[in-house]
Amino acid sequence: MTHTLLQxxxxxxxxxxxxxxxxxxxxxxxxxxxAYMQARIGPNRVGPFGxxxxxxxxxxxxxxxxxIPGNVDKLLFLLSPAVAVGTATFAFAVVPFGPTSNxxxxxxxxxxxxxxxxxxxxxxxxxxxxxxxxxxGWSSNNKYSFLGAMRSTAQIISYEIPLGMSIxxxxxxxxxxxxxxxxxxxxxxxxxxxxxxxxxxxxLLAVMAECNRLPFDLPEAEQELIGGYxxxxxxxxxxxxxLGEYTHVITTALLLSVVFFGGWYFPGIVGPESGxxxxxxxxxxxxxxFILFYMFIRWTIPRFRFDQLMGLAxxxxxxxxxxxxxxxxxxxxxxxxxWLLPPTSLALLxxxxxxxxxxxxxxxxxxxxxxxxxxxAVTTAR
Amino acid sequence: MPIPENAVRWVEPPKMSVLDQLYIPAIIEGLGTTIQHxxxxxxxxxxxxxxxxxxxxYRGVHRLNRDEQQRVKCVACxxxxxxxxxxxxxxxAAPSPWPDREKYPETFVxxxxxxxxxxxxxxxxPVDAIELTSLFDLTGLSREEMMFDKEKLLSVFDQxxxxxxxxxxxxxxxxxxxxxxxx
Numbered sequence: 001m002t003h004t005l006l007q008x009x010x011x012x013x014x015x016x017x018x019x020x021x022x023x024x025x026x027x028x029x030x031x032x033x034x035a036y037m038q039a040r041i042g043p044n045r046v047g048p049f050g051x052x053x054x055x056x057x058x059x060x061x062x063x064x065x066x067x068i069p070g071n072v073d074k075l076l077f078l079l080s081p082a083v084a085v086g087t088a089t090f091a092f093a094v095v096p097f098g099p100t101s102n103x104x105x106x107x108x109x110x111x112x113x114x115x116x117x118x119x120x121x122x123x124x125x126x127x128x129x130x131x132x133x134x135x136x137g138w139s140s141n142n143k144y145s146f147l148g149a150m151r152s153t154a155q156i157i158s159y160e161i162p163l164g165m166s167i168x169x170x171x172x173x174x175x176x177x178x179x180x181x182x183x184x185x186x187x188x189x190x191x192x193x194x195x196x197x198x199x200x201x202x203x204l205l206a207v208m209a210e211c212n213r214l215p216f217d218l219p220e221a222e223q224e225l226i227g228g229y230x231x232x233x234x235x236x237x238x239x240x241x242x243l244g245e246y247t248h249v250i251t252t253a254l255l256l257s258v259v260f261f262g263g264w265y266f267p268g269i270v271g272p273e274s275g276x277x278x279x280x281x282x283x284x285x286x287x288x289x290f291i292l293f294y295m296f297i298r299w300t301i302p303r304f305r306f307d308q309l310m311g312l313a314x315x316x317x318x319x320x321x322x323x324x325x326x327x328x329x330x331x332x333x334x335x336x337x338x339w340l341l342p343p344t345s346l347a348l349l350x351x352x353x354x355x356x357x358x359x360x361x362x363x364x365x366x367x368x369x370x371x372x373x374x375x376x377a378v379t380t381a382r
Numbered sequence: 383m384p385i386p387e388n389a390v391r392w393v394e395p396p397k398m399s400v401l402d403q404l405y406i407p408a409i410i411e412g413l414g415t416t417i418q419h420x421x422x423x424x425x426x427x428x429x430x431x432x433x434x435x436x437x438x439x440y441r442g443v444h445r446l447n448r449d450e451q452q453r454v455k456c457v458a459c460x461x462x463x464x465x466x467x468x469x470x471x472x473x474x475a476a477p478s479p480w481p482d483r484e485k486y487p488e489t490f491v492x493x494x495x496x497x498x499x500x501x502x503x504x505x506x507x508p509v510d511a512i513e514l515t516s517l518f519d520l521t522g523l524s525r526e527e528m529m530f531d532k533e534k535l536l537s538v539f540d541q542x543x544x545x546x547x548x549x550x551x552x553x554x555x556x557x558x559x560x561x562x563x564x565x
Contacts, residue, residue, distance in 0.1 A: 033420070036419070036420040036424075037416045037417075037419045037420055038419070039419060039422055039423070039424050039425045039426075040424060040425070040426050041424050041426040041428075296413055296416060296417060297409075297413070299416050300409065300412040300413050300415070300416045301409065301412060349404070350400070350404075353400055353403045353404045354400060354403075356403055357398065357400065357403050
């Protein structure tokens, strides 16, 4: 189940290359998708269809002058891009990116196979990426950067909770935190998304917030914070932040497909006996679909206000995730049919909707009237 | 002045149905719109290769019109220079070598960097001699280069007549009735 040293080194080297190439081309895809949605064409000057654009960008990042502003905390300023990239790539270590199996001696498409705390490891390390942002924002000695960093702290801490809780139901079903085991369980029972649509929805939302993707990109909000935590960064250091962000996107897209969509397993088309190529295609196409979904959402939904962001996490996602978890526990405890779960999810979602309609949380408005002669001022709250 | 309670009109947010409050149908509808736009025709003009079609009343680079005998149409009346709000037209008049007019411009210089392309010179001209063309991509490497003299302005006329991108007022260099000079 584990690799030899040589296998591990080869896997790491290959996957680092694949990840960085994929990140570069995801930026290209992102720009193209953005352009197409805005009735533009997008990058098309460098190479056919602009396909060499990522290489040109990479070269630009490499040869650009490194600007270190005068009043920054140099050590942390230099450290934070490294933290951002390092943690993002480190979190990738346990995520399966191809066929995995329980048969001993077979090659596993994971950098570190057979880790029993798989998901926990990914979340623990992945949320360390917040340190990259916080240190970068703080050491920049710039109010906008610092504001971005503060927002990021609050956001990542809040969304860490629904992220972990929504996935606990899946862990209960599989009986393991090991990502390969979770795939095995889905090969037996079918995709988790059918059993736990609500958990999938919550996880998708939380993961988007963790990646700082657009509806949740308050830490770097260009229009409000002129780039937020990476305002002061340029050249390769800025590129490293970008690399970290897109690595995170790839990791979470793969996680989504592994945890909820069976990884390499595609019922009816790709089973345990299928070839490696089919399995690889299956998992990467799912991941690509999620990445494209992130990009579509990015140009569809406007950014949240900060209180809305916090309200969504604390008032909606966390209670829902908790109740959902309790439902899964009940089903497992009393050995009820797993098919009770999807209607429960739907009922929970509708219940939450009706509740929020019944007790709406509107912003409190105050009417302050100016004092008349000899009369006290009256404040009316509505 | 205190605001009386009945003078304040509170605007209530519209009531939301269960589907609205669920937000998911709205998000799917939004996704539908954006994905529809992905396949919609693109508006990008590939500029250096593909030239945009400017409307014929576009106010771009000036030109000095020629009459049928290829002489400069201008009679050096200074009306354009007077009308110009940016003071970018500099004319030196001289006695005309031709019998049908008194004066002609010895030099006629427009500072294209100073010009605000308002088109007032064009309106002021009694003989339709100065006009704004639809040429928009005006570039130069120095300020001196952007001082367009008489020859340059006449060459703009030749160029626009040749490419058929005449301004709408005097198509093909044919001048309007205002340009008819007494015989």
